[in-house]
Amino acid sequence: MIIFFTFDVIGEYTLFEENELELESGSQVSISDYLKIIYRRRWLIIITFLVVFGITCFVTFTTEPEYEASTTIMIKSTGAMERTLFEFDYMGAQTTLISNQIEILKSRTLAERVIKSLNLSDVRDSLNLFKPNEKGEYLSMRGMIGVIRGNMDVSHRKDTDIITLTYTSNSSFDAAFIANTIAEEFRSLNAEENSGELSELRNFVERQLEKKSEELKLSEDRLREFQEKEKLTSLDENTSELVNTLSGYEAKLEQAQIELRSNLELKKSLEQQLNERKETLSTDLSEISSGYLLSLQSQLAQAEAEKTKYMMAIQSEVQDASKQHFESRLKVYDERINALREKLNEEAKKISSSNMVSDPFQLSQQLLTQYLDVESKVKAGTATINALQEVVSEYGGRLNFLPEKTLELARLERKRKVDEETYVMLTQKLEETKIQAAAQSRNVHVIDQAIEPMAAVRPKTNMNIMLGVLIGLGLGIGLVFLMEYFDNSVKTSEELEAMGFNILASIPKIEMDKYEEKLESKLEKLGPIEGKRIEARLITHLDPKSPVAEAYRTLRTNLQFSKIDRQLKTILVTSSGPKEGKSTTAANLAIAMAQVGNKVVLVDADLRRPVIHSIFGIDKEDGVTNYLMGKNNFEETIKSTFHENLFIFTSGILPPNPSELLASQKMEQLLHKLNENFDTIILDSPPVIAVTDAAVLSTKVDGTILVVSSGQTNKDALGKAFNLLNSVNSKLLGVLLNGVDVKGLYGSYDYYYYHHYYTKPGKGMKRLKSS
Template sequence: MADDAQEVAEPSIDLREYWNIVLKRKWTVIAVFLFVVTLVVVYTLRQVKIYEARASMIIEPYAPQVLGNVREVYALGADSYWSNKEYYETQYKVITSRTVSAKIVQQLHLEGNKEFLGIDKLPPEEQKLFLDDPPDYVEMVRGMLEVEPVKDSRTVYVKARHRYPKWAQRLANAAVNAYIEYNQQTRRQVTVEAADWLLSQARELKQRMDESENALHGFKQQNQILSVSLEDRQNITSQRLQDLNATLNKLQAERFALEAKRKQIQDIREARLPLESVDKVLSNPLIQQLKESYFKLKEQQAELGTKYLSEHPKLKAVEEKLKLVRQDIEREIDHVLSSLDTEYRAQMDNERKLQSELAKVKNEALEINKKEIEYNRLKRVADNNAAMYQLVLKRQKEATLASHQKTNNVYKLDAAVEPRDPVHPRVRLNLLLAMVLGLLGGIGLAFFLEYLDNTVKNQDDVEKALGLPFLGIIPSIKLQGEEEPKSVSLRDHYLLTHPKSTVAECCRTVRTNLLFMSPETPSRRLLVTSPGPEEGKSTVAINLAITMAQSGSRVLVVDTDMRRPRLHKTFGVPGSTGLTTLILGEAEAPAVIRHSEVAGLDVLPCGPIPPNPTELFHTERFTRIVEDLSAGYDRVIFDSPPVLVVADPLILSRKMDGVVLVIKSAHTSREMAQRAVRQLRDVQARILGVVINDLDLEHREYGYYYYRHYGYYYGEKESPPPSS
């Protein structure tokens, strides 16, 4: 076996192990179970019985529209599908509100009601003390009410709880009635308040409408637009502006024509235009006649000029006539020009007058526009006031009409009936919960105690915590009453008195495991020790020696516990000489080795107790003694002190072929066992394995119930053991 501990694998869940823990701590589980159940039963029976009554009602999302399209001031129900949830949640809160609860208190006259308060059966003195400091009745009622909506419906259950069934019934019915009344009253109150407010607003708006209409009439009267509207006056003024503009444009065109004629005539007069162009400008008949005469004379002049010289009298006479006609034409042109000037001046005068009139009309139009702004403002105010007045008046009439309605969106479905069975305390449920909690609590406490128990109890603890081979167990040896005074001696010789017992078979198993651990190189020198005292190492060493002797081996058991020796007492041999005598050289081995009643088994007692046992084990003589003893016997078993108490076992282990570590079941802690193993390994001792001693096979808590079958096959009829 290697000295280093093997790596521990992750533990798997073993339900049988858990079951064994429960069986081991069964009295703890039963005690906790009975305690919890008893406590809950007592608590439940001491509770006041509470009865629950349930009334139902339907809350519609919309109230019936009795007045058709008349809009309600206070809408009963939800405005839309999406607000249904918020509406219903609000109504559930309203049902259990202080307002509704106060109505219930008032309807049922709960103030000072002794039966409602549950003090009717108390002595008068206690009743008086209670009523002197009365509770909040509204909060009491609120605490007794509960709302339970029915899923996927508009039905709502209103539950009421009380110690008396009839009061539970009254409270449930009163809650439904109070909520319905509250719903109607709230709607009526809000509607009446709205109608009153609308009426006051209508009066105020009517006054404002009258004032605005009077202001508009005064404005029209002041600006003389009573008979003709302002719009008509604007149209008339606009038409006048158009006519004046057309006339002005016409006069200006005529003036421009006169200016052109006048300029042409002036050019003719100043001889800047030929006389031939006069007919194109002037339409005067006289000028046209003189023009014809002038051209005829010009033709005669031309004709005479071809015949006569320039000084000829005929030619001179024609020239004189031409001059006279020319003068007549110019004079006539002057007359026409003078007439044109007069007409031009008259035209200019008319144009100035027309422009003055046009400017006047434009100013009038501007004034009308200014008046139009003020007029429109006054008219708009008057129209708005009239519209608001009509709207508010109509809404006030609708609100007044709606306030007289008695419609509601809440209907009572079923009235509450008087309950027969209480809902609290729930005896069956409480008992069931108590049983479950008691069982779970007991099991939990059992596992907790098991978790706190860090002792080595079974093979798994040995292999996992210590990493050592498991050699076997030694069951608990239970003696009867008359055997108690000789308990030590009887325990050590139990194999002799009970050869077919379970204890004997377990000792043989340990012996067999030791022999098969190293069949080629058998361990002839064995050291039996334990982590601490009172763990049964001496008993194991004695019984192991007996089983080996019974198998035919020559065995010597040596008592090396020089502080508390006991082998001489067990085998009934003298203890005056022994191992210490050999080490000191005062005697030889044959003189101090004693024969026992078991064939093949000899005993070497401790001898006188020395003051320094540890120093004796360090001597060379002790080493030679061990070698000599090993040469004379097949097996030499050394019973040593505990490892954690003295250093003797550590010194002895270096001289042994192997060490057997004895651990007392459910007594030796894991820490003590690990420390003992660590110290033995520190001195390079060869630890053969662990024997669990004093294991109680009456219980199955350690998972070794199968060991009880050891004695079944062999039977114990020949020498029945004490009850175990």
């Protein structure tokens, strides 16, 4: 625990504990304290701000502008594979469709098509994509693909089927032209893929239609030939009704068989596509179906068969059943079948979206969903065919009881009607397929084409400049407070007071270059003293009306009143470390004392690195060391100066044992002799922490001044110096805060205004009148 002492007005000691002082001072932090910190380090803020702002401006005004052009595309789910020949849920949910289309827009395949299209366009040579770089090199196909994909952004508008495609380029024309080219190539690619999917279905229907057309013609010819030959033109009413019913069932059976063959061909095609993407499936295709899916497929097949049998039974045996009852029962079957289909669809999607599929474009997932759906349709279709075959077999047996000629006519008539109904059905499906193909080719619609942008989106000049200002100031202020946080030096008198020290005076910083230039004429008039020049640090003598000189006079006054009960004659000036201004302080204090008529002697007791002789421009020989070693008498060592009341006792030659000399009886005799001959004796000593010289001398004087350099003296070092002085019972008069940068202290205006007002006659009056 560091203990500090301070003096009250009567010179008594007051004890403080460091932790108590820190708590007290911490609670008194105000906005003005922060403003002082900012003002003191304002140059760091200014430099940081200028650097950041300069870099921001440089980057902003040298960055090549970027333009964005956007086009909006609508993806319509026309159900080309949703409601094809057999009404499969072929394309999946619309959300999956949109996601797939976005991935296709970002794909390498589309980028290649775009580049090929741009290469064939009339404006090819004006596009930056095909221009050489600074080295004269052209982009490769891989490089151009990377540029197209990297500069493109695709987003989906929520709750809509709209996609926004945005392309960025250094040219406004390029941005709009390439964006529109991408949209057009995407539409073309989509149309080609959809037409390819439907072409297989259309080809199948056309093949079946052509086959059925020949069969219908053949059955019509045979019926006509038989009628002409046997002279039978029609069947009786009962037989005709039986033939019509049977032919209707046979037509349904044939339609179901055609559907089954179509499903089998589709299943085979999907298997082939999935096998080509075998690397995206972690499980073999034959092992993908789950037990629950197989159960659902069996239930659906059974429900389809039961519905078919019920319809056949109602139409043949319960002809008088009410229409309402018939429709209600069919509705129950339909609801059950639809529920099973939904469960099957959900289970198929669940399986296909599991970890068995690892396709970034979700194409294998989509194909697998379709495959599982078609597999369910095959099983349901097989069950329906079996049910229809039973009905057809039953009704066919009834015809066997007819006469031979009537039976043959019935069979020919039945075959013609079956072929006719099947032909009509296929014709309708072919037309539906054509319509769907036309609609599917237009499921990608460009709503708004991209137009050439008028202004660049980057760089955002105004925003960048604003950010540069904010970041520059913020970073500068942040650095200031960061440095302040790690800076443990004493900077203000308030900090010393918070630590419990008595402040004797605060000395403003002496700008040596400024004062040397200002006082050049005065230094020349003074002339050399023993061949040396007087340093400009003697500001109290050279510029007595300056703020610095006034501060030293304040120190003199405070020392005069610090001891009322006894005279203060011998004063030791020291510091915690080197280069804190103790020698300058000692010299100017001696001058200030001499200026009021006191006979003052300044003793350079720093026998290790003496500087007093250089400040006053005199030789250091024949000084303290010479006298203590008996080589010179008292009168020979005392040197006069430019002031009649000021004398210098230099250090003399540098001894090998300074501490022993200063602690000797001879030193005490010297101080006693100086007391007899001078009114005030001021001793300049080495730093306290470095050597013991100052601690030794502090016990031989009336009081000690501890010099603290603003912004340099470490608080820990200051505490250590105090402890060393306190350990030898030295009489610490207080501390002097030296080198205060008053220009860097926010709130110091009043002091300078009043000081200049009273030290420069007429100036203040002129300003007052002018205001």
